[in-house]
Amino acid sequence: MKSIKNHLMFILPLVAILLGVQFFLIFERLANAYEEKLKNSYTILAVSENELTTKDFKAMNSNIASSTKVEKKEILKEISVGQTPEDVEEILKSLPNFYNIKLAKYLDTEDINKLKKQLIASGKVKKVETFEGSYTSNYKLFKFIKFILNLFILFMGIVSLFLVIKQMEVWGYIHRERMQVMEIFGAPLMLRSGILFRVAFLDAIVSTLIIVSVFLFFSYYGIDVGGIDIVEQNNKLLFLPFDGAILFSSALLMVIISVYSVVTSSKEKDI
Amino acid sequence: MPNVVEARDLSLSYEKGHTVIEKANFNIRKGEFVFITGPSGSGKSTLLKSMYGSIKPTFGLLKVGELDLNTVSTSNLQELRTHLGIVFQDYKLVNEWTVAKNVALPLMIAGYSMDLQQTQVQRLLKHVKLGDYANRYPFELSGGEQQRVGVARALAKNPMMILADEPTGNLDDYSSNVIWDLLENACVQLQTTVVVVTHKIPMVFSLPYRHLILENKGVYEVH
Numbered sequence: 407m408k409s410i411k412n413h414l415m416f417i418l419p420l421v422a423i424l425l426g427v428q429f430f431l432i433f434e435r436l437a438n439a440y441e442e443k444l445k446n447s448y449t450i451l452a453v454s455e456n457e458l459t460t461k462d463f464k465a466m467n468s469n470i471a472s473s474t475k476v477e478k479k480e481i482l483k484e485i486s487v488g489q490t491p492e493d494v495e496e497i498l499k500s501l502p503n504f505y506n507i508k509l510a511k512y513l514d515t516e517d518i519n520k521l522k523k524q525l526i527a528s529g530k531v532k533k534v535e536t537f538e539g540s541y542t543s544n545y546k547l548f549k550f551i552k553f554i555l556n557l558f559i560l561f562m563g564i565v566s567l568f569l570v571i572k573q574m575e576v577w578g579y580i581h582r583e584r585m586q587v588m589e590i591f592g593a594p595l596m597l598r599s600g601i602l603f604r605v606a607f608l609d610a611i612v613s614t615l616i617i618v619s620v621f622l623f624f625s626y627y628g629i630d631v632g633g634i635d636i637v638e639q640n641n642k643l644l645f646l647p648f649d650g651a652i653l654f655s656s657a658l659l660m661v662i663i664s665v666y667s668v669v670t671s672s673k674e675k676d677i
Numbered sequence: 678m679p680n681v682v683e684a685r686d687l688s689l690s691y692e693k694g695h696t697v698i699e700k701a702n703f704n705i706r707k708g709e710f711v712f713i714t715g716p717s718g719s720g721k722s723t724l725l726k727s728m729y730g731s732i733k734p735t736f737g738l739l740k741v742g743e744l745d746l747n748t749v750s751t752s753n754l755q756e757l758r759t760h761l762g763i764v765f766q767d768y769k770l771v772n773e774w775t776v777a778k779n780v781a782l783p784l785m786i787a788g789y790s791m792d793l794q795q796t797q798v799q800r801l802l803k804h805v806k807l808g809d810y811a812n813r814y815p816f817e818l819s820g821g822e823q824q825r826v827g828v829a830r831a832l833a834k835n836p837m838m839i840l841a842d843e844p845t846g847n848l849d850d851y852s853s854n855v856i857w858d859l860l861e862n863a864c865v866q867l868q869t870t871v872v873v874v875t876h877k878i879p880m881v882f883s884l885p886y887r888h889l890i891l892e893n894k895g896v897y898e899v900h
Contacts, residue, residue, distance in 0.1 A: 590763055593782075
């Protein structure tokens, strides 16, 4: 019973820290997915007198990924209804070139305005129009939630760290005498800390398994987050195989630092 | 006989910087039985601790075996300690380990196989008359029995020197005599150097011994 309590005293804060790490990873991925979606749904239309290529557009602003020319005939279809062929021919001659521009990455409103100015300032583009969906306002809310969550993770991490330090004191109390006696009889550091390392290593494995199981479950069976489509559409982003390695490495790092601190503070000088 | 301990102008301090031994000179040779006595606070335990490298000299030379303890590296100190047997007044047994595991500690550190450890531990426990106590825990034993486990642990690897700090300080006369017998036997049968810090040299002690006394920060030989 006492042993289980000792394990739990380290497992619980470790689980909280790993939960923070996993939340951070998830929100980074969701933010990337959201930005990708925004980037793809963002429409920029550029109007030019002369023919331009993607290379020309990229030279004007490096955030432009590609440009597609809108066929004039397609535009004419819409505006030539009821016109004579001569008039249509005239309109075709006077029509400028229209280009659909795709971005290389998501840009915020400030960057979009900058891009517009740069295109106009090049002298090759006469007019630029942007058609943004309702995403931008949602994105701002998402960014705000992400910021709040990161703050919460930080706070949770600090509290958990104090709990880990408390557990390190308990470890020191339980293991100090044995480690000091072993040191006096010439045991090297690895042998002295072996038992403590085994205990803490087991806790690291258990903590990692708990977090991995929970997020694997959510990833496979979905999660009801009240209509937040970016989460519901990206269930797979809740857990990627590489997360397991990141979580275990984080737990292992915590274990190594904690155990090493206990071992080095349990020197024989008090004996 | 070669020197096992050599001290030249040796000065030792507590951590606070309070000097307890100043410019002491003495040698301890292989196979000798040495008592170190002196009033409380004279630095007996500090001197003993310095011999296993727990306290560094503040001045002078202190050699144990071939090692200068002023400049010894951590790994060399660890190696030296595997050749020493240390006995404490408060036994310093690991309470969550069985008697057998406590005795096996120096063998475990030296990397002996489990079979060899078991054979050696059984032999040692019989030697200290605790043959049936292998699976007991230290807290189940009396003080005298615990100290016999402590001596068995100190003898486990046939050390070149046993350092004992008030080994009978907490024991009754009977248990004290058992401990003295065990230490005498180690000195005679194994040619192990034995250095004992004590308040009082036992009345009945059959072995020839040397007596170093600590007084006024010096170490003097009593003839």
